Amino acid sequence: EVQLLESGGGLVQPGESLRLSCAASGFRFSDYAMIWVRQPPGGGLEWISAITGGGGHTYYADSVKGRFTISRDNSMNTLDLEMNSLRAEDTAVYYCSKGHARSMFRGLRHDFWGQGTLVTVSS
Amino acid sequence: DIQMTQSPSSLSASVGDIVTITCRANQTIDNYLNWYQQKRGEAPKLLIYTASSLQTGVPSRFSGSGSGTDFTLTISSLQPEDFATYYCQQSYSSPRSFGQGTKLEMK
Numbered sequence: 001e002v003q004l005l006e007s008g009g010g011l012v013q014p015g016e017s018l019r020l021s022c023a024a025s026g027f028r029f030s031d032y033a034m035i036w037v038r039q040p041p042g043g044g045l046e047w048i049s050a051i052t053g054g055g056g057h058t059y060y061a062d063s064v065k066g067r068f069t070i071s072r073d074n075s076m077n078t079l080d081l082e083m084n085s086l087r088a089e090d091t092a093v094y095y096c097s098k099g100h101a102r103s104m105f106r107g108l109r110h111d112f113w114g115q116g117t118l119v120t121v122s123s
Numbered sequence: 124d125i126q127m128t129q130s131p132s133s134l135s136a137s138v139g140d141i142v143t144i145t146c147r148a149n150q151t152i153d154n155y156l157n158w159y160q161q162k163r164g165e166a167p168k169l170l171i172y173t174a175s176s177l178q179t180g181v182p183s184r185f186s187g188s189g190s191g192t193d194f195t196l197t198i199s200s201l202q203p204e205d206f207a208t209y210y211c212q213q214s215y216s217s218p219r220s221f222g223q224g225t226k227l228e229m230k
Contacts (some may be wrong), residue, residue, distance in 0.1 A: 014176075035219075037167075045167065045210050045221040060220040062124070095166055106213050107173055109157045111168035 002112045004096045009117030016086055016121075022079040022114060030054065030074040034098035036067060036081050038092035038119075039118030040074040046092070049081065053102035064090075086121045093118050125213050129222035134229040142198045144225045146160055146189075154190045155215040161224075162207045163218065172214075203229075212229035 022034070027121040034058050035050040049070040050059045069082040079096055094117050097110040126149040136142050146156065158171040169178045171187035174194055176200050184199040198205055211222040 044224040047212070047221060050217065050219070059217040060225045093125060105176070106153075106155050106215055109169055109172040110159075110167070111169050111178070113168070115166055
């Protein structure tokens with residue numbers, strides 16, 4: 001059974017940093033791209049970052065480029081999101097999701113999702 | 124970046140109704156369009172991929188169609204468990220943007 005468990009969320013002040021993690025199990029982790037998607041309170045879904053199965057290619061939304069860094073450890077089956085220079089508008093539930101294939105090719109779908117971790121940026 | 128627009132933003136319907144939700148891209152995305160369902164307090168769930176393919180385990184009352192820039196999600200006979208928010212997502216190019224969502228409520 002595929003399981004994705006996010007951790008690391010919490011309350012931080014504007015300008016601070018936070019590192020989210022996603023522990024994966026139930027599948028061969030290195031064979032699949034992984035994606036972070038966030039959802040502000042009462043809002044819609046926002047795709048923010050992705051990484052290919054081998055970790056060699058990363059992708060970011062403009063809203064987080066230069067501030068967030070996605071990484072993975074295929075030996076530990078973990079996905080991370082390092083978030084720096086946090087802003088109030090980064091407040092959201094952050095979901096870890098699994099792509100159905102190794103690369104970010106056209107047609108990639110998110111076939112499993114974690115339950116999310118809440119990040120609140122406020123002074 | 125590709126912008127995805129859903130309509131309507133909200134919709135009231137009754138059990139047994141046929142419901143259609145529309146998603147439009149601001150440039151062609153061929154058939155690279157996914158649909159997700161999200162119930163309150165839960166993570167999203169994949170329903171449809173590449174515009175019309177049904178994800179394993181999803182009831183056949185859900186169907187998708189379209190190509191190019193215009194897409195639809197249809198629920199053929201609404202069930203109580205279908206009241207949720209629905210999102211489209213383009214999988215044509217990064218960033219893989221979502222529509223703003225359509226909230227399906229009970230009339």
